[in-house]
Amino acid sequence: MSAETRTHFFETGSPDEPVRLRDGGMLPGITLAYETWGELNEDRSNAIFLFHALSGSHHAVGVNTAIDGVGELWQAEMHEGWWETMIGPGKAIDTDRFFIVCANYLGGCYGSTGPGSIHPETGKPWGASFPSISAADQVEVFTHLLDHFGIGTLHAVVGPSVGGLIALTFATRFPARVKNVIVIASGYKTTVLNRLHLFEQILAIENDPHFNGGDYYDDAPPLYGLVLARMISHKTFVHLDAIEKRARQDIVQPDDVLAWYRVRDQFQSYMLHQGKKFVKRFDANTYLRIIDMWSRYDATQEGDAETPRDLFERARLAGQKWLVFSIDSDFCFFPEEQAELVKHLEEAKVDVMHISVHSDKGHDSFLLEPDLYTPHISWVLGK
Template structure:
C-alpha cells in the first residue's frame, strides 16, 4: 500500500460468557476486544487471507497511513501513523493485496486498542493494571482464532510472523494445522535462548525498579517512564548491528547535561539510545511490555501446542509449507535459532525452504529491506499446492 492510503482500525468485540477464551494461566476471559486492520479483499470463500503477527512492540497498523486510533491516552504518536510493514503490503508487494487479504491484530494484552492492562476493567471501572491476566503466546493466538471465526475465515492461505511474531506463527501452525496452508517465519526461533532470557530479565527489573511503577497500578499518576525507557535501550541494541548503530548515531547531538545524575554523555551513540528510550515511552505502556516479556520468558512450543515433543509439533504440519528466513547480522535471533527450527521440520518431513538474507541492518532488516524478502515470499504465496 502507499503511505498516502489511509486505513482505519476496526474492533472485534468478543463477548461470550458461555464459551469464554481459555487462558493458559488463570480463569478464562468471557470478554475482550481486539484492534485489527485489513488490507485487500477477501474472496468469495475467504481462502485468500494472510494472518500477520506483529513483533513485540508493534501494532495492528501494518500498512498505509492511520492518523488516529481512539482511546489510547496519547500513545498513537506520529511515529505510529505509518504502517510498520508498509513496504511489504500492497499491490505487487510481498503480501500482494491484489491477490490476498491481510489481517493484522494488536495482541491481546496490547496497548493499541486491544484489551490490555491500560484498558478499563468493566468490573471495577478502573484500568486493569496489575490485575490484568497473565498471558502466554498460546493465549494471544487463540484470541486471534476467535477473530478469524468472527470474520468467517476457516483456513488461512498463510500465517506470517517476524521476530516473536514467528513464535505465534509456529503456535498457530501446530495448534491449528487444519487452518494453515503456508507459514512464513522471519528472524525467529523455537525457544527462548539464554541470551534473550537475560536481556528480558534486565528489562523486567528496569521497569519494576522505577519508583513510579507501583506494582503496575500507576495510571492515576506519573508513569514509570525512566524504567520503561531503560528497558527499551536494553533491547534496542540487539535490534541493529553495531555498524548500523554507529551509522545511525553519527549525526546525533550529544547533550552536555547529564539526564539523571552526574554522568555526562560524551558520544553520539549515547544520545541516540537516550532518544530511543524517550521516544518509546510516549507510545507504549509499561504493563503491556511486561506482559509480552513474560509470555516470551515462558514460551514453550511443545507445551503450548499440547504436543509430546518437537517431532510431534511439526508432524502435525506435514500438510503445510514453511519459508524460514535468517538474517546474517541478527543479534536478537541468530542463525542458530532458525537452524533449530529447520532441523525438526526436516525430521518431520515438512516441506520447507530456508534462506539467509545478508544485511548490515541486523534484526531490523525485516522492517527495512523488503527487496531481500519479497521475491521469496511472493513465490511461496503464489504457489497454491499446499493442503
C-alpha cells in the same frame, strides 16, 4: 502517499463466557483491534494472518492518524504502517490477490484489551491485575476473529520476529486452518541469551520507582525503567555501528543529567533519547506482558505436544508448506535459532524451505530490505 486505513474492533467473550487463559487468568470479554487490506474472496480461501513484532502494532499498511481510545500513545511515528515495504498491490504480500488481517496482541496498548483498559467491574485500569498471556492464548483469541470473518483455512500465517513465534503456534495448534507458514528472523524456543536479555528488561521496568506493580495509570508512568528496557533490546535489533553513525550526527542533549551521572557521551545521549521517544508510544505494562510471553516461549509446550517431532507431525499431516528466513547479522533471534526450528521441521518431514539473507542491518533488515524477502514470499504464496 499510502491510503488511509482505519482500525476495527472485534469483541469476544463476556462475563458469562470469559476468555480463560492458560495461566489461570480470566478476562470477562475482550476487544481485539485489527486492520485488514485487500478483499476476502467468495470462498474465503485467500486470507493471510499477519502477526506483529514485540513493540509493533496491527497497523501494518497505509496511514492511520488516530485509533479510538488509544490517545497519546499513537504517536506520529506510528501513523505510517510498519510493513509498507512488503504489503500492497504487486508487493510480496499482494493486496490485489490476498485479504490480510493483522490484530494487536491481547495485552496490547494499541486498541486491544490490555493492562491500560478499563476493568468492567472496578471502572479503573487493570494495571497490576492484568494477567499473564501466552502465545497459545493469543492464537486462541485470534481464531475467534477468523470465525467472525467465516474464514476456515488461512492461505498463510506470516510473522517476523516475535510475530514468528505466534505464527508457529498458530500453525501447530490449528494445523488444519493453515496452508502456508512464513516466519522471519524468529525462533523455536527462547535461548539462554534471550531469557537473560528479557529478564534484564523485566527487572528494569519492575524496579522503576513509579512502576508500583503496574498500577501507575493515575500517576507518572515508569519512564526510565521502560527507557532502559528499550535500550537493552534496541542493541539487538540494529547493527551497533549503524547506531553509532547516526549518533554522531546527533548532539548531546543538555538535559541529560540523571540522578548523579552526567551524560557526556554522544552515543549514550542518542540511546537515551531513542528510549525516551519509545516511552511516549508504548505502555510499560504491555511491554512486560509481551516479553513475559516471549521469555517463556517454547513451541512444544505452547502446542501441548510431547516433543518437537509430535508438534510438527501435525504440520506434515496437514500438508503445510513452511518458509523460514534467517538474517546473518541478527543479534536478536540468532541464525542458530532458525536452524533449530528447521532441524525439527525436517525431522518431522515437513515441506520446508530455509533461506538466509545477508545483510548488515541486523534484525531490523526485515523492515528495511524488502527485496531480500519478496521473491521467496511471493513464490510461496503464489503456488
